[in-house]
Amino acid sequence: MGKNLTKRSEDYSKWYNELVVKADLAENSGVRGCMVIKPYGYAIWEKMQAELDRMFKETGHENAYFPLFIPKSYLSREADHVEGFAKECAVVTHYRLKNAEDGSGIVVDPEARLEEELIVRPTSETIIWDTYKKWVQSYRDLPIKINQWANVVRWEMRTRLFLRTAEFLWQEGHTAHATREEAVEEAELMMNIYAEFAEKFMGVPVIKGVKSESERFAGAVETYCIEALMQDGKALQAGTSHFLGQNFAKAFDVKYANKEGQQEYVWATSWGVSTRLMGALVMTHSDDNGLVLPPNLAPIQVVIVPIYKGEEQLQAISEKVKGLVAALRAKGISVKFDDRDTQKPGWKFNEYELKGVPVRIAMGMRDLENGTYEVARRDTLEKETVPADAVVEKITGLLEDIQERIFNKALEYRDTHITEVNSFEEFKSVLEDKGGFISAHWDGTPETEDKIKDLTKATIRCIPLDQVVEEGVCVYSGKPSKGRVLFAKAY
Incomplete structure (x- = not known):
């Protein structure tokens, strides 16, 4: 399995594009600007989702789901918001197709025009705040702390897998509060959660800050952000959290009766991260040999490759490896035993190096006789022979060391730049x-x-x-x- 990746030093952009495709993360689709996230790429995204979802729920948030389509009139209620997204909106104008009378194919039925056009959501503030109007009457109904996992569409003309696509996956949180202080505290909390996730799980050091007025989210009073630095010296916005003030509450007339019975407008936040984090993960750690994945997010943390001749040797190695696989899984470590007979060990080594699997174990007949394993780490490509009775402890420590080392390497690069x-x-x-x-x-x-x-x-x-x-x-x-x-x- 020849990698043949362009070197980062020669053409960083080309290296990135080749790596995303060759490592089986994603590919371009038949729809311009949209991507197919392949199983290996989606497995990484699922691990990101799982950790973030846990962190959200631990801080009192609940998941819900809101419509994909937003009436056009909703967007026009908040002036800054519509101005910020107007040029990126995909618009649904008709609801039916029909066969062309001349037999040339399918055409849009001109009789099926919608009374009001629908916008494919670029973000959900408007549809959610129209909903919150029904949910909020009294201070007792607050706070509302909702998150949704969804897809959005922002019509990009120049696209790149994960970093900028017309459709992408994300989570968007939308909260409603009785006071300004609560809303600001919420916006800052979510920024800190994003920063913790980026550093602890992605191994990506970030700088926390606020955006300048011209860089704020459309309709926000303040935008908090985490900024990361990629290996080519370019920055990447890894997450944002917005204090929306009362802008959307006023636009959608969302009021509550306070403890004195007086009507007040609700205070709002929204916050989100997207599959753009996949791009950040690739660009922060990977090298000219392929992906380098942090163990905390790797779909396969350890791969075991048998080296054998004939079915009898494979059977003997397989029996030995069973105990190791069980012991590692008992510690919550994801393991794959690759006993495919369709590819040679060298091809497999190359594949898992390209895919960034943190630890690779090889076992041949000599290892079986000696009671050892060959253990290789992906980040440094170092190999060593480890006694069978020490290998579980060794791998557990290696995974922790790799996670820490790739973060520190990225931190040193960031700080010196x-x-x-x-x-x-x-x-x-x-x-x-x-x-x-x-x-x-x-x-x-x-x-x-x-x-x-x-x-x-x-x-x-x-x-x-x-x-x-x-x-x-x-x-x-x-x-x-x-x-x-x-x-x-x-x-």
Whole structure:
């Protein structure tokens, strides 16, 4: 199974595209801009879902489901929201097809035009807040803390598997609260949950912050975010959590009676992560040999490959391996014993290296006689011979070490690619020659932000939550600045 991957140093974008396809994560579909997520890729997404879903429920959230279609009039109720999504909406105008009279095929029936067009959801704030109006009468009905796992459509013209597709999978949380303080606390909580998930399970270090006004979610008062850095020096927004104020409550007239019986508008949040996290996972850890998966999200954590000649040797190895498989599974470790006779061991080694399986065990007749296993780790490609009576403990420790090591490797790369600059010439030089996050003073105006974006394609990725108040001058305009923000080119 020849990998023949383009090297990252030669063409990072081509390397990524080839790896996603060759590692069996996803492929392009017959619908332009949409992808087929293949079983191996979907298995990783399922593990992401399971961990996030657990974290959501542990913090008091419940899952529900809302319609895929949204009446057009709903979107127009919140001005900033509709402006932010109008150019990305897919619109349903008819509800029936018919055979063409000339026999040329199927056509849209002009008699079946909808009275009101329906929008295929780009996000669900409007349909959910129309629903919340029915659910909320009193302070006793609050808070509402709902999440849904769903697909959305945003009509992208330039697409890339996982990173930017017309249809993608995600979760979107939508909560309603009695007070501003509760809603802000919720938005910050979800940002922290996303950060914990990214770092603990994905092994991806992130910077927590808030977006500039022009980068906020359409209709939000404040957008909290986690930003990650990929190996090519570009940033990737890994998750966002929005404090929506009372904008949607006012647009959909969602009020509650407080304890004094007075009517007040509800306070809102929304938050989400998507299959874009799959792209982040690939780009943060993988190498020129293929995927490098964090053990905490790998569908197969350990693969065992027998090396044998003939059915008798395979049977002997299989009998020996049964106990190891049972012992590992008893510790919650996912194991695959690959006894396929259609491929040779070398081909299998190559396949599992490409697919990023964290630990590979090989066993031949000599290992069987000596009571040993050959154990290889995917992140460093190091191999060692381990006694059978120590192999379970060894693998358990290896998985923990690999998870920690790939996080620390990514953290070191991120930290060495945050560069402070004090002039626009220095800004442009670092952006071109080194990449990564650029820490620079900004005067706080959207005009300066837009100008820097026009000239360099770099955007303000976030205003870090731990930003130090530091008097300075804007790197572009020379006007006063109260602190540094992080710029970068981004996906």
